[in-house]
Amino acid sequence: MNARTDTEFREFMRARWPAMVRLAYGLTGDQGHAEDVAQAAFARAYASWPRVRRSGDPDAYVRQIVINENRNRFRKRRVAEQLTDSALIDVPWTDATRDYDERSALMTALQRLGPRQRAVLVLRYWLDLTEQETAATLNCSVGTVKSQASRALAALRQAADLVDGGLS
Amino acid sequence: MIIDDERDLHERLEAAFEAISPRPAPVDQAVRGGRMIRIRRRAALAAGVAVVAAAAVFSVPALLHRTAAPAPTSPARSYTVTVQAPGPGAQPGEIATGTINGQRWWVVADRPGVDGASATQQDIIIAGPAAGAIGGNISIVPVLSTADSPGPVSFTAIPSGTAQIQVGAVRADVSYVTVKLDDGSVLTVHPVTVYGTRAVAFALPAGAGIADVAAYSRHGEIGYAVPFNQPRGLAWIVSWLRPGQRQAARASGRIASGRIASGTAGGQAWSATAYLGPWGICIPILDPQPAEVACVPSVPAPVVVLNLDQGGAPEIAAGIAAASVARVVVTQPDGSTASVRLVTVGDRKFFVFVRSGARPLRWVAYDRAGNVVASS
Numbered sequence: 001m002n003a004r005t006d007t008e009f010r011e012f013m014r015a016r017w018p019a020m021v022r023l024a025y026g027l028t029g030d031q032g033h034a035e036d037v038a039q040a041a042f043a044r045a046y047a048s049w050p051r052v053r054r055s056g057d058p059d060a061y062v063r064q065i066v067i068n069e070n071r072n073r074f075r076k077r078r079v080a081e082q083l084t085d086s087a088l089i090d091v092p093w094t095d096a097t098r099d100y101d102e103r104s105a106l107m108t109a110l111q112r113l114g115p116r117q118r119a120v121l122v123l124r125y126w127l128d129l130t131e132q133e134t135a136a137t138l139n140c141s142v143g144t145v146k147s148q149a150s151r152a153l154a155a156l157r158q159a160a161d162l163v164d165g166g167l168s
Numbered sequence: 169m170i171i172d173d174e175r176d177l178h179e180r181l182e183a184a185f186e187a188i189s190p191r192p193a194p195v196d197q198a199v200r201g202g203r204m205i206r207i208r209r210r211a212a213l214a215a216g217v218a219v220v221a222a223a224a225v226f227s228v229p230a231l232l233h234r235t236a237a238p239a240p241t242s243p244a245r246s247y248t249v250t251v252q253a254p255g256p257g258a259q260p261g262e263i264a265t266g267t268i269n270g271q272r273w274w275v276v277a278d279r280p281g282v283d284g285a286s287a288t289q290q291d292i293i294i295a296g297p298a299a300g301a302i303g304g305n306i307s308i309v310p311v312l313s314t315a316d317s318p319g320p321v322s323f324t325a326i327p328s329g330t331a332q333i334q335v336g337a338v339r340a341d342v343s344y345v346t347v348k349l350d351d352g353s354v355l356t357v358h359p360v361t362v363y364g365t366r367a368v369a370f371a372l373p374a375g376a377g378i379a380d381v382a383a384y385s386r387h388g389e390i391g392y393a394v395p396f397n398q399p400r401g402l403a404w405i406v407s408w409l410r411p412g413q414r415q416a417a418r419a420s421g422r423i424a425s426g427r428i429a430s431g432t433a434g435g436q437a438w439s440a441t442a443y444l445g446p447w448g449i450c451i452p453i454l455d456p457q458p459a460e461v462a463c464v465p466s467v468p469a470p471v472v473v474l475n476l477d478q479g480g481a482p483e484i485a486a487g488i489a490a491a492s493v494a495r496v497v498v499t500q501p502d503g504s505t506a507s508v509r510l511v512t513v514g515d516r517k518f519f520v521f522v523r524s525g526a527r528p529l530r531w532v533a534y535d536r537a538g539n540v541v542a543s544s
Binding site for chain 1: 190
């Protein structure tokens with residue numbers, strides 16, 4: 001990589017870092033994990049930066065890496081989770097004061113979803129990807145996206161913290 | 169809070185995520201990590217090249233078109249495809265863009281010998297939702313060239329998601345290429361020059377068949393090819409015919425089947441079938457999924473042995489023999505010797521055997537009188 005493309009990558013990363021951390025945060029529910037995932041994704045993007053540029057959509061490329069990185073993270077965690085029979089995320093998200101405001105309630109409800117359902121919600125309803133784009137990003141069928149989104153929305157609607165919390 | 173509509177959810181997610189204040193971008197750490205990945209990748213690539221070099225001893229690279237095939241898909245029933253040359257402002261190396269059922273794809277060639285490719289290779293980047301690769305898939309292929317091609321266009325078939333991509337190097341006298349699909353529609357593709365090579369590309373759903381491909385100069389048709397449409401897989405464009413040239417008769421037959429006993433593909437069932445026709449000779453390994461296919465336009469030698477990888481190591485080999493060959497004896501890398509079973513399909517004889525290792529093997533072919541007609 002020459003100096004020009006190196007500089008280009010650095011500018012790209014500075015500009016897109018907050019968005020990728022937020023995407024990873026949506027997937028992981030933990031800001032520390034999110035920053036780790038995003039940093040690993042940008043490192044992979046740097047390793048293939050000429051290809052990333054030629055893909056025509058670097059943002060989509062790095063977004064895909066973030067999702068893959070997060071998926072790998074879950075694979076590594078699965079054994080520990082099975083041994084402890086704990087929740088999918090070891091430490092439920094709470095804010096520093098443990099006050100359940102609307103944001104924490106939503107994030108808690110998100111963390112109770114499976115990783116695939118959470119990813120579908122984040123891509124479809126935060127990034128506003130189409131069902132086709134979401135399916136391509138998650139490497140699944142459009143039908144899976146529809147069914148996962150439907151179940152995830154139903155789960156959110158029934159989440160006690162959201163329904164009964166008087167947060168609206 | 170009740171999530172009563174998608175817009176509401178979007179706004180709540182936006183508020184939740186925007187409240188996050190990430191630490192400053194760790195650019196230097198990411199760059200260092202990326203450099204380490206590149207170093208590890210090059211080391212892994214060097215190890216992979218050694219395996220390929222060992223396998224090439226047995227094969228006939230000049231004749232052979234082969235690749236791992238995509239996961240099986242249902243045959244494409246109804247589809248609409250488009251293709252167009254890159255427009256103004258296209259990125260360097262872009263060969264073509266188009267759509268499958270309204271979803272976009274594009275194909276970009278990298279400069280030969282860079283970014284992980286050896287001096288005789290180049291990266292082909294396939295991107296777009298139609299190719300199942302919003303962020304782009306990379307395939308390393310032999311450098312696009314017509315130097316060893318028997319026809320006006322030398323195609324490489326690349327699986328990508330639920331699509332198949334055909335990328336071809338085009339001879340200087342070709343003005344355009346037509347692709348007649350199995351649904352009767354016709355694509356017209358015009359070559360573009362990328363890194364000194366004239367090239368075309370188009371994309372189809374995996375399982376969609378190609379009836380024929382024709383190349384035209386300014387003066388008329390130069391030649392045409394009838395591809396081998398691999399069941400549930402790719403279309404293989406291998407042999408070219410002159411306009412009006414008589415097509416070879418079609419024939420197919422199961423050569424052998426079995427189950428690999430050990431190795432990286434241990435326990436995996438396989439079956440090999442030979443397909444002869446105007447495309448040449450193709451031998452896909454099937455059962456239950458298309459895993460590998462080898463195609464040759466013709467077999468000038470009495471015997472040709474092809475490697476058919478199954479699961480990584482070269483564990484299955486297929487042979488094509490002239491009708492005059494009565495017996496083939498193979499000496500495996502471990503020193504064991506056995507006559508292989510010959511199966512006649514069309515005007516050729518075929519055999520398949522499981523290799524006992526990746527090192528070179530030897531074979532001897534005999535005619536009915538017991539005379540040696542060929543050996544390795």
